Amino acid sequence: MMIRNAAPWRVAAAVGSLMLALVLAAPVAARQQAQPEAVHSAEGITEYVLDNGMRVVLFPDSSKPVTTVNVTYLVGSRHENYGETGMAHLLEHLVFKGTPTHGDIPGGMRQRGIRYNGTTSLDRTNYFASFATSPDTLEWLLHMEADRMVNSHISREDLDSEMTVVRNEMELGENEPVMALVQRILGSAYTWHNYSNLPIGARSDVENVPIERLQAFYRTWYQPDNAVLVVAGDFDPVATLQIVADSFGAIPRPERTLPVSYTVEPPQDGERSVTVRRVGKTPYLGIAYHVPASRHPDSSALAVLQQLLVHTPTGRLHRALVEQGKATGAFPVDLSLDQPGLMMLIVEAPEGSDLDALEAQLVSLLEDTAAEPFTEDEVAEARQRLLTGFEVAMRDPNAIGIALTEAISQGDWRLLLLGRDRVEQVTADDVNRVAAAYLQHSNRTTGRFIPTDAPERVEIPAAPDAATLLEDYQGREAMAAGEAFDPSPANIDARTAVSTFDNAAELALLAKSTRGEAVQVRIHLYLGDEDSLGGRATESQLVPAMLTRGTEGLDRAAISRRLTELKSTLSTGGSTNVASLVATTDRENLPALLELAATILRRPTFPESEFEQLRTQMLTGIRSAMTEPQAVAASAMNRYFDQWPEGHPYRSLSFEEQIEAIQALELEDLRAFHRDFYSTANAAIAIVGDVDAGAVQAQVDELFGDWSAPVAFTRIASPHFTRPAVREQLETPDKANAMLLAALPAPVGQQHEDYPALVLGNQILGGGTKSRLYDRVRQREGLSYGVGSGFSASALDESGTFTIFAIAAPENMTAVEAAIAEEIALLLEEGIGEDELREAVDGMLESRRTSRANDSELIGQLANNLYLDKTMADAAKFEDDLRAQTPESVLAALRRHLRPADISWFLAGDFAAAEGKEPTRVEE
Incomplete structure (x- = not known):
């Protein structure tokens, strides 16, 4: 439930998104249930109804080997009674705590590489899961969802352990100025209707709700006649319907009658x-x-x-x-x-x-x-x-399944x-x-x-x-589906054609039939060298943002209109010495989109009015970040580990230095930067989708094969760099939430023999929602809404970094820091179990398979492969290296590189106001 000042377009999603063992627990039937009959169908989507009143919506499409499952309960914050605000959201958390049959739901998800989440809004609660096509995973997931529909523990112990996590999430919203404003507007606009309450609820209700009321709320609303199951993507509809019938269909229709919402907000009678x-x-x-x-x-x-x-x-x-x-x-x-x-x-x-x-x-x-x-x-x-x-x-189909x-x-x-x-x-x-x-x-x-x-x-x-509105509605002809595509590294390599043009630009082209003839485009431009980019880092950040604000023959509005005409999206971005263009379109409009992309990249006009808008927006974003704990902690950490001299293109600037640099910038500086550095010499261009390969290759050559810049690209090395361990605590007044960041550099690149072991070690420590840090800090002790670790390493230099993060109330940070340090020590002392390692490996492999199955992610891998002179065979070898690891090899690598005494800690929050407050930690 977060809204960031620097990215206000996330508000809709953020608001939209917040928005006992049971006596009559329903076991899965031993015999097969009859398949349900279809009741509605439109555009390839079909709805079925089970005897117990549950609705099932299937949208099969095998063009992308990904399956998405959504279970939607028609209960949200508007269904809560006096003293129960936040109850629907609390249940969203607690149903992940398990059932007598499924004791570790997050662990089961992670083991199968499932990407999952739960969201609560004003009208509904939704549980989302997406995974690379697997009938076994789909069957497990459907049985699990049916089980937790009526058999979730919803215990006092689970509520106590999750309470601080929910409070922490509440504090995240309180940190956000826009979220606070939205809450107050809703409270003023609605006098009587429950839309005045966001799903996060009132702190007093969340902290004091009796477990008996929460259990009654669960028994009332979490029932088949109040749920809709959506399965979309790559699956067998007949087999899936049978699994649904055998799992959800075995739950009896409840005897209770659902409460009816009858409050109507009267017309507003004045500002x-x-x-x-x-x-x-x-x-x-x-x-x-x-x-x-x-x-x-x-x-x-x-x-x-x-x-x-x-x-x-x-x-x-x-x-x-x-x-x-x-x-x-x-x-x-x-x-x-x-x-x-x-x-x-x-x-x-x-x-x-x-x-x-x-x-x-x-x-x-x-x-x-x-x-x-x-x-x-x-x-x-x-x-x-x-x-x-x-x-x-x-x-x-997976996106539509969510919609x-x-x-x-x-x-x-x-x-x-x-x-x-x-x-x-x-x-x-x-x-x-x-x-x-x-x-x-x-x-x-x-x-x-x-x-x-x-x-x-x-x-x-x-x-x-x-029902009245849609009585005779038929919909349209379903959109044409694409081919069933095998996302294995070997098949991707076999289907990908690589071309090199006269200016050394490379094109990776993967032609395949896709749903709606969809096409993905990604272009990476590599710019300049260490000397020529010195002192010009600010220009490198602003130029990509200016490319779509005006180009030869088209102003910003005309570019937007042209993209609408082409049924396409296009965005530009970049860092110090890399600029990128990412676009989506379809087969028919791809030639025109590539023409537009070439115009945007090669002939921007840099309008004065747009430059001033951008400058003001960037300054506003920086000034907003100066009081936010996350940004303050990140800035302190980046500055401490900055190894670069003043003026170096990789130099980390303070907030004040960033403001000063942007204010000093002239429009001609941006134009000169584009003239000096932008070109497709050595560029990596990747295109995936429904295309005429020969025509596309010829067009890309014509548009980009002759473009060079005065300054050639030379990679800037990033060698390993260490500094003594420190602990910095920074004050951010009037912020209900605090941020912890920690870092430890390691002399390990992706070619290092310890790299696969360290990746797995990090996954076990804090790399997901079923990790040691998450289990300890969030699940057991309930100290933080979000906690985890990361390990990143350069593909070309022997340089890597361990990182740790946690968000929590300021009064909890001492306990959070101690728990993290203790878990690291336990990992290094006691080692890793065989089952724990296998779960980590299986989860990572399934997640990587899912990434390859999504064209929007696969295209990034293909573009990076061009730059690194790799193929998907390298990805397959890395996965083999993961499979080859043992508990002993992972522990040995961690002991060589993860040294607790050398970790630096950076904390930001309103610690002065929290001084003297009792920690809200739940003791075991």
Whole structure:
């Protein structure tokens, strides 16, 4: 439940995302159950209903060897009663604690290489799992989910051990200025409805909830007639239905009747306001208007309206506020809900802004749209952006499997398809009508209250129920699926063609049939050398961000419109001596996308107005980070281990030095950097997907095969570097959460004989959710919401680093640090068990297989292979090296390189305020 100031676009996902052994435990039936009958089908997706009322949605597609399973319970924070806020979220944590049959659910997931998570929102709780295609894993997972549906412990002991973890997650939200603002806006906008409460709940409720109430809540809502199972991706539908029938189908329909939510929020009768005052650097404005439930026909027009307002760079708020320097960003908070919700927008402002003037202009832009109605051209462009996003998502059945759960929480999975159909029909008249209907001052919640003698009320119409709405809905023809692809290293090498062009650029091309004829593109440009890049590191960071803000013949808005026309996405990024371009498209639009990519990379225009926007945004982000524990600890650690002299391209700068460097930068500095360094000489280009290989190779050669720069690329070595161990504790006042980071350099690169053993040793210590640090610090002692370790090593230098991280309340940090140190000592003293090692190896191998099965991850491996002069055979050899490790070899490598006395520790938090507080640790 985190929202980061430097990345406000994560808000929607963050808010959207937060948002006893039982007497009648249901054992799995010994005999096979009858398969359920289909009740709805559309576009390759089919719904079935079990006799116990559970719904099952299957979306088979074998084009990508990945399977995704979602179990959605139709219970969220709006279903909680007085004194029970946060209960749905608490249950999300506790059902991972196990059942009498499945005692270690995280361990079982990790052993099988399953990527999993649980999320709680206002309307639903969802459990997600994704893994490389495996019928055995799917069967295990479905039986486990059926088991924990009714047989989870939900014990006092588990609640006690998890309590501090949940409090820690709550403190993460309290650290975030935008999250705090969103919470207050919801609390002010809703007088009676439970949408006023975010899923994290009130601290007093979470800390004092009786276990009996939590168990009753679990028995009420975690039942088959209140759950929807979605299985998407690569699986056998017939076999899967039989497993579902044998596992979930064996659970009897409960005798209880589900509680009915009948509270209706009355029309708002005047402007409402809220103010939050906390330590920080960046001011924000939030504004919200009541709107209908997501099923209502107006929701599609409202979605287009939101695009027209906040899209970057064409939205009206961006053009009027950001481009004019009055704000540094404008973004939405997604609250598409089962019952009437909110259209909420957040504006980020520069430090010292006149918020009165900014709010007045914001209100005028939103509530005076009649003065400048939206045109058909504007609406068509916004509409197409939404449709392109849907089409891109439909190319990945696993992504759609997740999206279906949100539609399910709103009444029916088919609402996702109906919403797309409705968006296609939205006109300018529709958008102007909903803007006039809902964006009214009496329906507004901001930071102000203004009385009026003539109150106005916006009546929010009721949405039709999903069954009536979808009674005759058929959907469209299902999107064409791709081939069943074997993600083994040998097959990937056999299917990948590598070409080298005249300027030494290389192309790795993997042609295969994909769902929706999807294509992934990645380009890595390698820039300059140690001498030429000296003193120019700041330019290297800003140039990639400027590439898509204007290029020959296209300004930023025109680039955005062109990508929408091509049903494609494209982003640029980079570091000191590497620039990258990442794009997704389809077979038909790939040639045009490559043309656009070449124009963006080779002929950027660096507009002055965009440069000033970017400079302001970066300065705002740095100033925001200066008070955040995570950023403060990371900066201290990076600065301490900085081995580079002043002016070196790898030199780590303090916050103040970063600000000074950005303020001193001139636009011509960026243009000169691009002229001097950018080229595709020695570039690594990777393309994966449904392509005409010969045509693509010829086009890439034509676009990039002749591009060189005045300064050739030479790799900058990063040798091993050590410093004496230190412990730094830094104060970040008024922050409820603290951060711990620790580091230990090691003279080990990826070619070192100890590298595979150290990778496995780290995995066992803290490399996942079933590791020693996680089990001790989070699961058993409940001190931290997040804790773990990492080991990274250079592919070309004998240089590596162990890292450790933990987030916790400041008063818990002493206990967290001690627990981490003790676990490291125990690992080095007692060693590793054979079973523990095998679980780590199996989990890593399955995770790597899953990565190869996802084209968006595989393409990065192919691009890196070009640079490193490797093939997937090297990946296969590394996996063989992992399999060859023994408990003795891993322990010996750890003892050689993981030296506790040499670890440096960096902690940041409000330790002064925490002094004297009792630790919230739960003792065993």
